[in-house]
Amino acid sequence: MGSLNNGHLDSDPEDDKEVDLELRRAVRELLEGMGEDSGREGLRRTPLRVSKSLLQATRGYRQKVKDIVHGALFPEVGLRKEIGQAGGAGGLVVVRDLDLFSYCESCLLPFRVKCHIGYIPSGHRVLGLSKLSRVADVFAKRLQHPQRLADEIASALHDSINPAGVAVTLECSHIYIPNVESIFVDSENRGWLEVVVSAGSGVFEDRRSDAWIDFVNLRKSRGPTVNGQRTEDDICEYWCPLVATDPSSIEMLYPELTALVTSIIRSLGENPVRKELAGTPARFLKWLMNFQNASLQIDLGNLDICPLDPSRPKRGENGHTEHLDSELNLPFCALCEHHLLPFHGVVHIGYIHAQGSNPPGRSLLQSIVHFYGFKLQLQEKLTRQIAETVSPLLGGNIMVVVEASHCCMISRGIEKIGSSTATVAVLGRFSSDASLRAKFFQSIRE
């Protein structure tokens, strides 16, 4: 199977430098193909950042499993067979809840992996526990499909530690890919699609075996990590939402850009003609073009609304002439202009609703959120732009809170998986009235 020595690229520093320069050039041209000015201050260093993070994200092509396992098999005698199984002779070991990130071979976007690995040692040797995670990461840091990832982890471990068997279960979450036509249906989901896959070798090959049942029981013994609604080995042939799209129309529309993405895949150490990668450049472009400058139009001219007058004096708080109103949890997905990776989350808009006024409905506010969301963006700028746009429609006293997860924060570099970012814009009375802000924060939490 050759996975032990799998390393497509040599690590010659000169080669690395050339690959980096090629990637930067390709990213710069992609930005221009999207209608962006790649020389503007916010984008100037984007090619450098994207190249660096792409190389990090696919470092598995340049790593060898044997270098990781080497020297990490430790003596542990175990028990004599007639007494029982333990330690280095038959004692099941399960490492649970390893957080990894991998990259979808169908669309190049990152996917989250909650990884569980079990093995049964034989030959009076056990593997250093962290090596299970490191070996899994070698295969995660490539362009992958969940099932292949599970298979490769299981067989690489089997080959290198020679155990009675290896069991792998992966809970994979693919980023949901919104497009201009679709509004997120499920904002609770926060943009992830999930499948569960498994692989087993040796005594774990048969899912009905006692060994596999022990693995499942032990994996879950700290609580049900696998959601009840999902089944193991969900069919995930079409798990990437973009697989269903026909690449040929995109390829005809953007032949040069398709060639650029193909060259990026080659630079990373992959073979772009591998059959699973055939439509990948087109699918990546389809996704990317969602965020093309000015691909979405918004017309606020013909709105049937009656904007409030921001200069109107405030009435008594119990006069019921006005009250705090809000639209919460408007979903969005934007593209981080520093890393070309999505950030997604929700927008909350608070405003002072005066009696008799007719503020715009949720769907218009959602359209405004989408208009500024489907772009190369910064969360700070997005927040400000939404605030500037909705303010005249809502009477000038408004507050916008944006809460988002950034793929660039969680899938590469710092890998802060649970982190999220919140930003605020305040206009009119919300700028000066802290108790009004507190009231709005309270309504978000409820």
Next chain:
Amino acid sequence: MGSLNNGHLDSDPEDDKEVDLELRRAVRELLEGMGEDSGREGLRRTPLRVSKSLLQATRGYRQKVKDIVHGALFPEVGLRKEIGQAGGAGGLVVVRDLDLFSYCESCLLPFRVKCHIGYIPSGHRVLGLSKLSRVADVFAKRLQHPQRLADEIASALHDSINPAGVAVTLECSHIYIPNVESIFVDSENRGWLEVVVSAGSGVFEDRRSDAWIDFVNLRKSRGPTVNGQRTEDDICEYWCPLVATDPSSIEMLYPELTALVTSIIRSLGENPVRKELAGTPARFLKWLMNFQNASLQIDLGNLDICPLDPSRPKRGENGHTEHLDSELNLPFCALCEHHLLPFHGVVHIGYIHAQGSNPPGRSLLQSIVHFYGFKLQLQEKLTRQIAETVSPLLGGNIMVVVEASHCCMISRGIEKIGSSTATVAVLGRFSSDASLRAKFFQSIRE
């Protein structure tokens, strides 16, 4: 304050090599001081691993904040002051739930940090979001106290991005330090002590300011991350459980080993005579010596128990002459012999209880767990040793499951924070009867 250019060591590769060799020598001598054979296979590469991970864990001494912030301030115009605050002109930004690890200056053990950072941009510039985490990590990767860590993060960010203000809240969890005399009181706690600290600069200096209240509200808006039982700014002068111990007796008992730990601190780039570090070598040794070879004695000779006969034939399942019994959640804390870092968790023991027999009580089983726990260990070996020892006391048909968190997996290197490891040993009927094992797994989950 100088935090921008703080870097105690030059990065001359020759120096680095020398530091590495010094650290390895010191660790080898420490192992021998604990009564270990540093040449045995399991320990041979421990000095190398510990040196590497200590250098990683304290890399903050060799990093400069200005190198991180450089080039990551991006233009964002914000709003005119008279309209409101947003983006690069007054728009509050909060990055929440950054998982970091730091190292206690009182005892050298790692502590977990859930970090929340807010700042209010000014001057039409915003900082790349990941830089907040990277700057925090520079100070986390040093020997720290929670309050100083918060202060250093806040002032380094304030100095380098020149905002209206910076706010930092840290939820810190110090590993609970068991000793031979103490049994874990709270197994739910799984060995962590918690404090919450804060720091603020500029508009966040006053905790009663509107800015601070907004920060607190925004930090929590995704759900209460700060536990209700803790208050902000818990007094944490004595948060390290070892601070209360008198270092002088340890220093008298182990003068050479104290000198070794002092030399390690110096090698890492710290000043061992800084007043907060005065008793640190002794405290570290006090903790380490808990795991000294054979520091605990166990005597199974005089037990008032009636061991079962493993050769006794099995009765009918409904005959009620025997049933599955168990002792669950026996806490333990061991020292990983590969990294000299603790792993801690719980042991579950299942056995066949025959009518009329008198199995040993929980306290004896707990003593056995402690006996094998307070050592340089591997989880696999610990599981097997406990199984071998309890088997004759419990009739020979037994199963041991150990569930543990490994500091070496979560605080350094792979940093798999949510991960845990489960190991199993089975003897007698548990080896061959999968449904019996499943029944025991079920009882663990309940």
